[in-house]
Amino acid sequence: xxxxxxxxxxxxxxxxxxxxxxxxxxxxxIVKSDDSEDSTVDDIEEVSKVEYQRIMSxxxxxxxxxxxxxxxxxxxxxxxFEVEKVTPEEVVLGNIDLAKIDTSFLSINLGDFxxxxxxxxxxxxxxxxxxxxxxxxxxxxxxGDERIDAVYYEDENSIIYDQGETFFTYNIQYDEAKKxxxxxxxxxxxxxxxPKKQKLELAVHLLKHxxxxxxxxxxxxxFTSWNEYVQNMPVLEVNWVNNMFRKIEKELKFFLDPNDxxxxxxxxxxxxxxxxxxxxxxxxxxxxxxxxxxxxxVIEPDYNSxxxxxxxxxxxxxxxxxxxxxxxxxxxxxVNDGYSAHTFTTVFCPVDYKGRNFxxxxxxxxxxxxxxxxxxxxxxxxxxxxxxxTVNP
Numbered sequence: 001x002x003x004x005x006x007x008x009x010x011x012x013x014x015x016x017x018x019x020x021x022x023x024x025x026x027x028x029x030i031v032k033s034d035d036s037e038d039s040t041v042d043d044i045e046e047v048s049k050v051e052y053q054r055i056m057s058x059x060x061x062x063x064x065x066x067x068x069x070x071x072x073x074x075x076x077x078x079x080x081f082e083v084e085k086v087t088p089e090e091v092v093l094g095n096i097d098l099a100k101i102d103t104s105f106l107s108i109n110l111g112d113f114x115x116x117x118x119x120x121x122x123x124x125x126x127x128x129x130x131x132x133x134x135x136x137x138x139x140x141x142x143x144g145d146e147r148i149d150a151v152y153y154e155d156e157n158s159i160i161y162d163q164g165e166t167f168f169t170y171n172i173q174y175d176e177a178k179k180x181x182x183x184x185x186x187x188x189x190x191x192x193x194x195p196k197k198q199k200l201e202l203a204v205h206l207l208k209h210x211x212x213x214x215x216x217x218x219x220x221x222x223f224t225s226w227n228e229y230v231q232n233m234p235v236l237e238v239n240w241v242n243n244m245f246r247k248i249e250k251e252l253k254f255f256l257d258p259n260d261x262x263x264x265x266x267x268x269x270x271x272x273x274x275x276x277x278x279x280x281x282x283x284x285x286x287x288x289x290x291x292x293x294x295x296x297x298v299i300e301p302d303y304n305s306x307x308x309x310x311x312x313x314x315x316x317x318x319x320x321x322x323x324x325x326x327x328x329x330x331x332x333x334x335v336n337d338g339y340s341a342h343t344f345t346t347v348f349c350p351v352d353y354k355g356r357n358f359x360x361x362x363x364x365x366x367x368x369x370x371x372x373x374x375x376x377x378x379x380x381x382x383x384x385x386x387x388x389x390t391v392n393p
Contacts, residue, residue, distance in 0.1 A: 047153040061221040094141035126183040133174040165190035171210035184210035198236040226380035276359040282307040324379040349378035
């Protein structure tokens, strides 16, 4: 009897071991580590000709601006710029030696929504005086720099490389008439933890900015929809916006209580858009303020109101533009001589979802250059309750 029972337990234990081994092997075949997946996706050696040509052929609305009443630059329509004088000691351009330059020169910081607010990247243009058009080159820039991990693109005037997970885009042009070099430098920091493939694609988009700087003959262009923005934007930026609006979408459909508002935080811990679920009183107050702007009769609202969507101030002059269901309000501060010292824009967009009234509002002071991006974004969301462009635009 004892022998039979022992054999039974031995067989039962053997079956258990076999089943456990099968389960373990099965799990091993199915589960894939993040590292192996990332290495497959990010195993990129260079920018292909097809990818380069694809990005260079994308639509990019441009504008020409005057710098210091001397230099003309052509920059993206959605960009603003700031000008300052810098010394050679303050500037790093790869491995180029600027020590022999004995004068300060102009630095232009370019900024759009993504670079100014979230810091996804930075763009600078330097006007460096030089009589010799061969004084600086891409070869000088990378010469002997052992810190460069990989060069992904290079031509006679440009280079894209990474250095410790920070991506750099450089372009050098010489202005024979002004006797100066135009150095373009863009940087996507290692602190921006996005897939290498997306950072590299963004770097090529930035090179397109660089190669447009001296353009004088360019066709007028304007994006007509959010779908068109998405088709021409870097994937990293599209994904960033979509991820933020998934939070807005959930609040709209499931969570936001009446008379409440929410401002989701970005990966950089900023806010850039607010969603209101306004009371009837707050909604009426908003449209009353819109009418005041239209009639040029601004009266400051009741600040004791529980929810204020549009805050008017008699110290500002207001301009209103209505476009694709959005209200674009531009504020200009007034000083004694009537000069507009400070101008910023706010975009508002009513959203009607299942009989409930909501309001989207930009949460940062925009420049007028940035407004169209939000108008197209908000307008799309108000119709489809998502930024997913698989739906009809």
